[in-house]
Amino acid sequence: MENEKKMKTPFMERPIIRNIMPFAGFIFIVVLFAVLTNGQLYSMGSLKLLLSQSYVLLISCVGVFMVMTMGGLDFSQGSMLGICSVVVCYLSNYNILLAILCGVLTGGIIGLINGFFNVKRKITSFIVTICNMYLIRGIVAYATTKTPVYGASNITSYNTLAVNLTFTIAILLIAFAIFQYTGLGNRLKAIGAGETAARFAGVRVEKTKMLVYAAAGMITGLAAFINSIKVGSVTSTAGNQLETQIMIALVLGGMPVNGGAKVKFYNIILGAMTYKILIAGLVMLGIEPKTQQLITGIVFLIMVAVFADRDTGMIVK
Amino acid sequence: MSEVLLHAEKIDKNFGVTHAVDHVTLDFFKGEIHALIGENGSGKSTFTSCLTGIYHKDSGTFTLNGKEINAKNQVDGNYQGVAVIVQEIGTLSGLSVAENIFLGKEDEFTKFGVKNTNAMNKKAQELLDAYGFNYIKATELIDNYNFEDRKLIEIVKATHFKPQILVVDETTTALGEKGRIELFKVMKQTRDDGRCVIFISHDLDEVIEQSDNISVLRDGVFIGTVKSSDVNTDDLKKLMVGREMSNNYYRTDYDEVVSDEVVLKGENLTVPGEIDDFSIELHKGEIIGIGGLSECGMHEVGKALFGASYDREGTVTLADGTKINDIKTAIDHSIAYASKDRDNESLVINDTIQDNICLPSLEDIKRNHILHGKDEKAFAEKFAKQMSTKMEGVHQFMSALSGGNKQKVVLARWIGKDSDIIILDSPTRGIDVKVKADIYQMMDTMRKNGKSIIMISEEIPELLGMADRIIIMKDGRQNGEFKRSEDLKDTDLIANMV
Numbered sequence: 001m002e003n004e005k006k007m008k009t010p011f012m013e014r015p016i017i018r019n020i021m022p023f024a025g026f027i028f029i030v031v032l033f034a035v036l037t038n039g040q041l042y043s044m045g046s047l048k049l050l051l052s053q054s055y056v057l058l059i060s061c062v063g064v065f066m067v068m069t070m071g072g073l074d075f076s077q078g079s080m081l082g083i084c085s086v087v088v089c090y091l092s093n094y095n096i097l098l099a100i101l102c103g104v105l106t107g108g109i110i111g112l113i114n115g116f117f118n119v120k121r122k123i124t125s126f127i128v129t130i131c132n133m134y135l136i137r138g139i140v141a142y143a144t145t146k147t148p149v150y151g152a153s154n155i156t157s158y159n160t161l162a163v164n165l166t167f168t169i170a171i172l173l174i175a176f177a178i179f180q181y182t183g184l185g186n187r188l189k190a191i192g193a194g195e196t197a198a199r200f201a202g203v204r205v206e207k208t209k210m211l212v213y214a215a216a217g218m219i220t221g222l223a224a225f226i227n228s229i230k231v232g233s234v235t236s237t238a239g240n241q242l243e244t245q246i247m248i249a250l251v252l253g254g255m256p257v258n259g260g261a262k263v264k265f266y267n268i269i270l271g272a273m274t275y276k277i278l279i280a281g282l283v284m285l286g287i288e289p290k291t292q293q294l295i296t297g298i299v300f301l302i303m304v305a306v307f308a309d310r311d312t313g314m315i316v317k
Numbered sequence: 318m319s320e321v322l323l324h325a326e327k328i329d330k331n332f333g334v335t336h337a338v339d340h341v342t343l344d345f346f347k348g349e350i351h352a353l354i355g356e357n358g359s360g361k362s363t364f365t366s367c368l369t370g371i372y373h374k375d376s377g378t379f380t381l382n383g384k385e386i387n388a389k390n391q392v393d394g395n396y397q398g399v400a401v402i403v404q405e406i407g408t409l410s411g412l413s414v415a416e417n418i419f420l421g422k423e424d425e426f427t428k429f430g431v432k433n434t435n436a437m438n439k440k441a442q443e444l445l446d447a448y449g450f451n452y453i454k455a456t457e458l459i460d461n462y463n464f465e466d467r468k469l470i471e472i473v474k475a476t477h478f479k480p481q482i483l484v485v486d487e488t489t490t491a492l493g494e495k496g497r498i499e500l501f502k503v504m505k506q507t508r509d510d511g512r513c514v515i516f517i518s519h520d521l522d523e524v525i526e527q528s529d530n531i532s533v534l535r536d537g538v539f540i541g542t543v544k545s546s547d548v549n550t551d552d553l554k555k556l557m558v559g560r561e562m563s564n565n566y567y568r569t570d571y572d573e574v575v576s577d578e579v580v581l582k583g584e585n586l587t588v589p590g591e592i593d594d595f596s597i598e599l600h601k602g603e604i605i606g607i608g609g610l611s612e613c614g615m616h617e618v619g620k621a622l623f624g625a626s627y628d629r630e631g632t633v634t635l636a637d638g639t640k641i642n643d644i645k646t647a648i649d650h651s652i653a654y655a656s657k658d659r660d661n662e663s664l665v666i667n668d669t670i671q672d673n674i675c676l677p678s679l680e681d682i683k684r685n686h687i688l689h690g691k692d693e694k695a696f697a698e699k700f701a702k703q704m705s706t707k708m709e710g711v712h713q714f715m716s717a718l719s720g721g722n723k724q725k726v727v728l729a730r731w732i733g734k735d736s737d738i739i740i741l742d743s744p745t746r747g748i749d750v751k752v753k754a755d756i757y758q759m760m761d762t763m764r765k766n767g768k769s770i771i772m773i774s775e776e777i778p779e780l781l782g783m784a785d786r787i788i789i790m791k792d793g794r795q796n797g798e799f800k801r802s803e804d805l806k807d808t809d810l811i812a813n814m815v
Contacts, residue, residue, distance in 0.1 A: 181687045183679035190676055194665035200625065200656060201665070201676040201730070202648035261668040261714070 022254030033281030063216025081239030084224030111217025192259030356749030358719025392421035415441035567782025606784030
């Protein structure tokens, strides 16, 4: 009897599938590219390269993860990384700590602008952040018109495994602790799953949203530091397409695009790594960038279809 | 008895692990109004939804006039001879009356790919006139009509093609007197034509009055069929619950003295368009009932006191002088509020039982400023069980629960928060007798423990049975106050409502 009942839930809708799929996908991609590249992808050199390319994505995923948990979206992340990198590089010529601080502040201010239009002017986050994406991209292009903005000559000396890894892990750990152990995660999920009900249960919805948009910006400010020490300068294309990479990564990690109760923190790490391995594998196989885009597009579509939380409805706030 | 019109054979339906309808076999005859009753979650609506194509049954067969039918959706159901009028709004905004009546059947008016709107409007108007609703214009937008009229339009939509089986699912609770009379007329017409009405209602008096036969479901299982002329409401309650209802449905005391201590004071509360200069004082251990017609503003009073109203003027003050202007402050100062709109305001419906119970109490559940998953689970389990919520576990999503169990989770949340002032808006709306009795019992216990309750209710017996003091509202203002007394009659209250 018990068995018969369990059989009735549609295969893809079962919670166990939602939980296992992202892990299975990760392992599948790891194994697939191990075979296709004859294990080259996992040579020491390639792994180091893979890791060095993952820090920025891992960090900036954290902020968007929180925004998406509330049922919002943030498309301004790529441009934000660009403008924050401009600030970091420019100020690193004076003082590196000041540079980090102002990078974070810049991100925070843009986040607040996103939050203001979303919360106070009641425009969906999707529209607000797309507007800001173009607006800020324009500013970055202006700042880098004649020459790239160069960082201090010694800025790339910070680009060591120790700094990068410590920095990234620290951010992930702190974010995890705040999300999991302060009740913030519960509140964000409640907002994503049902904003009105969350408000009636005492969640300060507007304040929380402003805070999260600001935090997402500040975290991207931190990612901009890692980006700057890696490259040493900023051109007008800095952070291009980062926003879509983040979204694809989170969805690959099993995150429902519409947020809500089924969100898990591990979606960030699993998703970012799956995405990076997928891309690195495709590059190593010598597949053209255009074809890469095609493949990631297809994978993204499939994963969105699998992980969307249909109960919550496809409403972007 | 006459011939069988519809035969249901071993109808079975599961939602996840909830066995909503358990191999129900049942016959419906030509020329009868057949009522289907049962507690919340007993499977009445699920059963008829499988018939009309709203849900798809897992197994079993429906045989109509000797032919198996299997409705893929509601329109398909219509073509196969079954139609349903639902509890909620079943019409679509933004469309005309005619477009609503013929929704999904536009092909009937389409020639060579072009829809003949005039023909459709004309036909719709003929139907409306035939039903006696000639003041409704087929060409107008449905949005121009009020809830009641939209329900009438829905009746036309569901019955104009003379379906063999008409399902009326809890429709009467949403209707006023006029709408009910029209609905009953259509039901009788259907019966007299030798067709069949399946009538679902929580109002047992109405069920006995309107139906010929009554079938009872309990936990998805068919219990039996009785003739309406042979039973009274107590018999039905027994069949539904499976045990005798205790006599003390409501509290029985009548001369208890309420403390003088004021715990909550609302002064000159005004919400534009809703309430107008309303004042209230709630005492320790008191139950105040607020009653009135649905639109009298009483539902907004609950929100205003909880700090949830937009544009509220006036003040809400606690005994210690704290002013309540927003929800967070209200909750932090021990005020609880259970909204009438359970699915949108009371509960995060797409979240788990655990998250719903814990949400306002997260800060209290923390140990050394840290929130542990284990503690959350234990907290939720404790209060869900205290309310005897029927569930697989606290990880279950709210959307899978029945109305009564959802309300239990709402109450479990506020009992967990240990609030001292509890505002309950329509606490027993759409809830069956057993859970109702549990809720009244709980309110009585709370009162005795010194908690204060404001109960906003559209049900007069509930106000008379539970409240120490009843405030009647009309047009946003207070229009009469009554002290608890055995001699108080429902007519006294009604006189002040209208």
